[in-house]
Amino acid sequence: MKNNRIIELIKILLSSRDYITTKRLSELLSTSQRTIHNDLSSFEFRMLIDGCDLIKTPHKGILLKCDDEVKNKILYKLKTPFLTKTVENDDLSSILVKLINANHIVNREYLKLDLYKSTSSLNILLADLKSLLRDYDCTLENSRNGGLSINGNEFDIRKFFYYFFNSENFYIDYSHSYNRISDRSNYILDRMLTQKQKESLLSIVQSCEEIMTTHFVDEDFNSFLVQLSILIKRTLNSNYIGNISFDHDLQQEYHYATLIKLYIEKDFNVILTENEIKYISLLLLSKRKQTNIPNDEHESLMLEKFINLLSVRLNIDLTKDFTLRQSLNNHLKPAIKRMRHGLASQNPLLDQIKNNYTEIYITVNTVVEDLEAIEKIYFDQNEIGYICLHVIAAINRPTNKHKFNAALICNEGLSLEVFLKNIIESYFPEISITTILRENSSIYAEFSKFELVINSTHKRYKENNVINIETHFSQKDHASLRHLLANKVISSNDFHLDLFKNYLVFFKDDCLTQNDLLEKYSNYLFNEHFVKSNFFNTVLQRQRVSSTYVARGIAVPHGSKDEVLASVILIINCSQPIFWDDDFANTIILVASNDHDARNFSLLFRKIMRIASNDQLSEQLKKCEDIEDVKKLIDFVKN
Secondary structure (H helix, E strand, O other): OOOHHHHHHHHHHHHOOOOEOHHHHHHHOOOOHHHHHHHHHOHHHHHHOOOOEEEEEOOOEEEEEOOHHHHHHHHHHHHOOOOOOOHHHHHHHHHHHHHHHOOOOEEHHHHHHHHOOOHHHHHHHHHHHHHHHHOOOOEEEEOOOOEEEEEOOHHHHHHHHHHHHOOOOOOOOOOOOEOOEOHHHHHHHHHHOOHHHHHHHHHHHHHHHHHHOOOEOHHHHHHHHHHHHHHHHHHHOOOOOOOOOOOHHHHHHHHHHHHHHHHHHHHHOOOOOHHHHHHHHHHHHOOOEOOOOOOOHHHHHHHHHHHHHHHHHHOOOOOOOHHHHHHHHHHHHHHHHHHHOOOOOOOOOHHHHHHHOHHHHHHHHHHOHHHHHHHOOOOOHHHHHHHHHHHHHHHOOHHHOOOEEEEEEOOOOHHHHHHHHHHHHHHOOOEEEEEEEOOOOOOHHHHOOOOEEEEOOOOOOOOOOEEEOOOOOOHHHHHHHHHHHHHHOOOOOOOOOOHHHHHEEEEEEOOOOHHHHHHHHHHHHHHOOOEOOOHHHHHHHHHHHOOOEEEOOEEOOEOOHHHEOOOEEEEEEEEEEEEEOOEEEEEEEEEEOOOOOHHHHHHHHHHHHHHHOOHHHHHHHHOOOOHHHHHHHHHHOOO
């Protein structure tokens, strides 16, 4: 029962700290006040805001009150493409399995008996299913004789089945894996195929890897099995893919898809059309393969430019790292094809990358534009995350690592000193603890002598180069230290320039929506001659293809450098959080940059991204009231 208008209504109410009138809500949602009142009274609205207090005050408006934990739970409900898990979802799973296994239709009366449901209970389930299908431009149709079937574009129908089966709403009950098949994939296949058919499909995919002389990563191996099983069930019931646009650069995938088609026809006694071969080609294209791919001169120049700019922004020389160049080449060639054909590749580590390697994520996101311009594509946030993994691996390689001269503050005696020193240096070879400090009145004078000071005492220090840990060195300490090093490794020599006047502007704002804010400040940049008139459109285009929310309540939108006349960074602190790409953002860092003044701009950029990467500093940034507060914070940050 997902109503997009109700979802937007809840987002606005959650982002507002003050009362908001139904008139204002109706304006924001382009609907009537009567509809707003109906939505506020609906069962769906009350179900989604469970745990919140809805306060209605005459002459003031509506206020939704809840703590951060409840707010995050509601956000999770809103951002998932399906309903949160309930008992009814098990019944939905059963209905969908019957629909994909049935020849054309499923009888309503049969469903009532099979699920032990009354007519009204079944109707509620089917209403949920209709709502889910709507997100994929599909419909649930009723025939005159009481039969049910899913209608729509076959490509969309298969996409719906695949994402539902892989969502938390698809109930699974499994406790073992089968070779490389995950519990979930194994359970999905068992609901659609016989044991013999499952073994045949597994053999087909493994044979495909042998013929291609490559190896799918495990996540893609499982997704390919599920996608092919859906294809087999749909074609066995005479549901075929329609016309698919096909580019000449897919000839290699088409060749392998033709072989897979022959295997499927032989083992499953089904005839696959030409368009099904093209569909399998696209599925192959969406998979990341572990193999080395030769690159031509054009691609070498493209990579060279990307790595050079990356090195400038991060201020760490990656240009001599052959492994990085080869791994990026292996990833980018199929990734560019995927983006060209609109095929998403889910990155299960995306949230961790954004949180633990924020500076690297933001940097890659803002320098990837040259690659995109050459290839005439946009990378989504999942692909940006995969590129970051290669960069993170390069930065962590011993040949690129910087050795940190560190001190340890410890008051617990020799045994604990030795323990902490050994465990930290074993976990982090880039740290060399050369001095043990005792807590005393003159200890502050010692801090400046070291790049890193690790404090294990009960006293908590707030200096920029100090990290506070527990004496037993917990998992949390390990994560905090790893996060700190990921950002400290990207450093530079300090040089004194008046960067603020030329490159930095600060605002406080009370905009309620993402689009309003972006339009307002893109217009500001245009009126102040920082950007050309089309800058706003390029910002929106970026938003459509890739989330610009990063972490810690911070979003970093940016537009095309071709539309930038003079590089500048706008820091906008919002009076109330704005719902931004499935999260709430308090601070918006709008970046407009081109290739001019690269050294000066990159220094300021690094300092601001360092702030965005740090929990305490990012909180301080949100509290800044004017440009002077921001300057003091930036001056505090080491380069």
